[in-house]
Amino acid sequence: MSVTDTQMTAAASDTLVSVSNVSKAFRQRGRVVDALHDVSLDIRRGEFVSLLGPSGCGKSTLLRIIGGLHAPTAGTVTVDGMDADSARASKQYGLVPQAPALVPWKTLGQNVRFLSGLHRGGASHAVLDNSEISALLNTVGLGGFERAYPHELSGGMQQRASLVRAFALGAPILLMDEPFAALDEITRSDMRYLLLDLWSNSGATVVFVTHSVSEAAILSDRVVVMAAGPGRIAAEHNIGLDRPRTPEMEDQPEFHEVVRVLRADLRASHTA
Amino acid sequence: MSTSQVRSGGLMRVDPVGALRELDDTGGGSDGPSALGSGPSTLSRVLRFIAPALGIILFLTLWQVSILVFDIKPFELPRPTTILRHINSDKTFYWKNARTTLWEAFLGFTIAFGLAMIGATAMALSRFVERATIPLAVLIQVTPVVAYAPAVEIWFGFGLTSILVDTTLVCFVPFLINGVTGLRSVDPNLIELARSVHASRREVFVRLRLPSALPSLFSAARIAVGLALIGAVLGEFYSGATGGLGWAVSFAQAHNIALQLWGSVYVLALLGATATLLITGLERVVLHWHSSQRE
Numbered sequence: 001m002s003v004t005d006t007q008m009t010a011a012a013s014d015t016l017v018s019v020s021n022v023s024k025a026f027r028q029r030g031r032v033v034d035a036l037h038d039v040s041l042d043i044r045r046g047e048f049v050s051l052l053g054p055s056g057c058g059k060s061t062l063l064r065i066i067g068g069l070h071a072p073t074a075g076t077v078t079v080d081g082m083d084a085d086s087a088r089a090s091k092q093y094g095l096v097p098q099a100p101a102l103v104p105w106k107t108l109g110q111n112v113r114f115l116s117g118l119h120r121g122g123a124s125h126a127v128l129d130n131s132e133i134s135a136l137l138n139t140v141g142l143g144g145f146e147r148a149y150p151h152e153l154s155g156g157m158q159q160r161a162s163l164v165r166a167f168a169l170g171a172p173i174l175l176m177d178e179p180f181a182a183l184d185e186i187t188r189s190d191m192r193y194l195l196l197d198l199w200s201n202s203g204a205t206v207v208f209v210t211h212s213v214s215e216a217a218i219l220s221d222r223v224v225v226m227a228a229g230p231g232r233i234a235a236e237h238n239i240g241l242d243r244p245r246t247p248e249m250e251d252q253p254e255f256h257e258v259v260r261v262l263r264a265d266l267r268a269s270h271t272a
Numbered sequence: 273m274s275t276s277q278v279r280s281g282g283l284m285r286v287d288p289v290g291a292l293r294e295l296d297d298t299g300g301g302s303d304g305p306s307a308l309g310s311g312p313s314t315l316s317r318v319l320r321f322i323a324p325a326l327g328i329i330l331f332l333t334l335w336q337v338s339i340l341v342f343d344i345k346p347f348e349l350p351r352p353t354t355i356l357r358h359i360n361s362d363k364t365f366y367w368k369n370a371r372t373t374l375w376e377a378f379l380g381f382t383i384a385f386g387l388a389m390i391g392a393t394a395m396a397l398s399r400f401v402e403r404a405t406i407p408l409a410v411l412i413q414v415t416p417v418v419a420y421a422p423a424v425e426i427w428f429g430f431g432l433t434s435i436l437v438d439t440t441l442v443c444f445v446p447f448l449i450n451g452v453t454g455l456r457s458v459d460p461n462l463i464e465l466a467r468s469v470h471a472s473r474r475e476v477f478v479r480l481r482l483p484s485a486l487p488s489l490f491s492a493a494r495i496a497v498g499l500a501l502i503g504a505v506l507g508e509f510y511s512g513a514t515g516g517l518g519w520a521v522s523f524a525q526a527h528n529i530a531l532q533l534w535g536s537v538y539v540l541a542l543l544g545a546t547a548t549l550l551i552t553g554l555e556r557v558v559l560h561w562h563s564s565q566r567e
Binding site: 069088089091093097103105115119122149151169175 | 472480
């Protein structure tokens with residue numbers, strides 16, 4: 001897991017998202033709650049970064065600040081030289097929320113193209129064309145379901161559609177907020193490798209919020225462990241597991257070691 | 273998951289057709305196809321179809337039998353068969369007056385819908401407007417139209433305008449309250465997704481809020497159909513109408529013609545039922561994606 005100096009320099013020059021000294025305070029029932037306190041984080045182009053932590057550690061808030069959906073109370077977010085709002089205006093983000101949140105009156109085919117149709121022409125990059133989107137649907141096993149309505153699909157199928165909808169934007173940054181948290185364990189495991197498949201073909205940068213240690217370990221290049229009260233970064237780990245990741249890796253000692261280290265960090269930050 | 277009770281900003285409205293549908297739901301639930309693909313049997317499907325008709329036939333039969341058993345005089349209450357024969361023999365009269373009332377009800381219904389959508393949009397966009405409007409809407413709602421209809425006649429005079437004002441006022445509030453509820457009922461995740469790609473407010477409104485409001489608006493429409501007929505009939509009572517089923521009723525009352533009174537009531541009931549069925553049918557087509565339409 002060691003990184004040489006030259007690689008460090010190369011990595012630093014290829015920073016896509018830069019979060020500097022970001023704090024966020026909410027006013028809740030008259031009290032001021034520090035959701036995030038002085039958080040700094042650089043994310044490289046093409047990197048898969050997980051934000052891991054207990055509920056209340058501000059990981060979803062940080063995700064939304066990166067995406068320009070929330071404004072920070074202090075600090076800045078820079079995306080490819082732009083602030084987060086300008087990045088949002090040029091459609092740099094593909095969001096995958098926890099619930100599939102498909103539009104119930106649109107077919108699956110219309111749903112995965114829905115976000116591309118909003119603020120049309122705003123993207124500063126190429127969006128996926130129809131045949132590329134169909135290919136994505138085939139990849140995730142939804143090829144025959146373009147005309148189906150969301151209520152006709154299982155939860156797992158809906159969440160796969162939600163992934164495709166984000167990838168269909170061709171956006172350089174994908175923001176995922178516990179997208180598999182509501183799925184059953186078996187479906188969830190399949191979804192992880194499906195996501196890795198889509199990601200490796202897209203070259204996108206992923207910021208992935210989760211409270212599952214093993215999920216963070218198997219998916220990520222880097223795991224950012226967060227702690228609550230106030231929300232902050234407690235530790236960071238590069239994950240040295242080989243790519244492509246496979247389900248078999250989850251049985252190997254290297255994986256267990258990563259999980260052990262992350263767990264220890266979570267515990268330490270929790271009791272501290 | 274039925275819409276028989278429409279939440280409308282704190283007001284609960286009972287929606288008769290939704291309630292019917294709920295009673296109709298013989299298992300299966302909203303989890304898609306029922307277990308092992310064993311759909312309802314042919315018999316239960318036939319029973320489901322004839323059950324509503326059976327209830328009405330039973331009611332009319334009881335009516336008919338009671339008149340014979342208790343020896344009720346025709347001028348007090350005619351037999352259903354006599355009423356139906358009378359309507360059939362006076363088709364032109366009833367058709368002409370039905371058209372008049374239907375037209376008034378339709379116009380009032382439509383104007384109320386249009387005005388309510390403008391109001392609901394303003395209310396959905398601003399909590400302040402909503403808070404300022406709701407008490408007024410509730411006042412309109414709870415004040416019996418029978419009470420203010422004479423005042424409407426004083427302001428707008430005899431004729432169609434007064435009738436339309438009555439009809440519009442009674443239909444307006446259900447559309448307004450359900451419209452606001454509907455426009456606000458969008459999945460917040462969808463709003464956030466739209467924001468994440470910098471969608472404009474107009475795009476969010478047209479492509480997410482309006483379609484999300486349709487289920488509530490259909491519920492409002494089913495309530496408003498009955499109210500529109502009440503408004504139209506009442507308007508005819510008070511506004512010196514020279515045609516329409518409301519006029520036919522008051523004429524029959526003044527001249528003691530029980531048959532014409534009951535004939536008008538029957539035709540009104542038929543109009544209301546037909547309009548409700550049309551709206552429910554349209555709803556089934558338009559809202560095929562909504563949970564209220566699943567059995």
